[in-house]
Amino acid sequence: MTAARLVKMEAHAKVNLTLEVLGKRPDGYHNIVSIMQTVDLHDDIELAPARDLDLECNDPSLAGEANLALKAANLLRAASGVSAGVRIRLDKRIPVAAGLGGGSSDAAAVLSGLNRLWGLDWPAGRLRELAVQLGADVTFFLHGGTALVQGKGEDVVQLPPPQIDWVVILSPEIHLPGKTRKMFSLVTPDLYTRGVLSHKLAGRIRGGGDTPEQFLFNAFDQIAAAAFTDLERYRAAFKAVGAREVVLCGAGPSMFAVAPTREIGLAWQLLLKSKGTRAYLTRRWSPPASPLPRDSRHP
8 A cells, every 4th residue: 555645534422322241341331232223423533644743623632642642643653663753634513522433534534644644555454453452432433333342342243234324412511521431430349231222223223224212222211311411401402302211322422313314313403502501413324435454353
């Protein structure tokens, strides 16, 4: 593969159709099983050749060394031994620290994009080895679409698209420092499950069946109200506009509901926005094809 002159990427948000916590691991992390789905809400990323590694963002507060997009560039450059740099331009649209996976998606897009920009031609499996080091969801975002995700998030099995078109996301502006770690610290053994619901839904999706709302589940829903101030007020507002099943995204505080039609979803979005909340009408998104070469170890 020859090096590209400029690479433009979309980094998509995700929702969790299911999220079950199976138990705590010896390394302190938790094993989970989740069906993740990307939607068309996305950040835009532009990668251009440069001498050094540099990140520009439409939100200057996100342009520091802690940004996962910049960490991904540093990690790939160190692992590949290239001397080239990159100027990363990040147009942030996905709410930050909201349970939608925006930072992880940015990191995955940078890994995939730099694989092209620097002409590395690395297979998917090799990039996955770096993704695991960056964060639990980064491996999923290397491909996106619909997937059954297990372990810490590194075990990803692609699924066909579910029979879901329109999803409305409500993203409360609630900040909880160290959110993901805090939420997992609140998980007690009585919240552990065996992953049966996720595997049953995965089976229905593989069989081309529908995706009943009663299968949507997030273990954090049971403890979120204690962690996020006013979260139940937002949930009540969501249900008041007509949504039946309102489910947390990741570890929150964003939540989503499946809309039966675009028109109904648009009505929900407009009603929620009229109440001063961040609401997005999104559509299920799947990649047209994997941008990464495959290898025999990671089909």
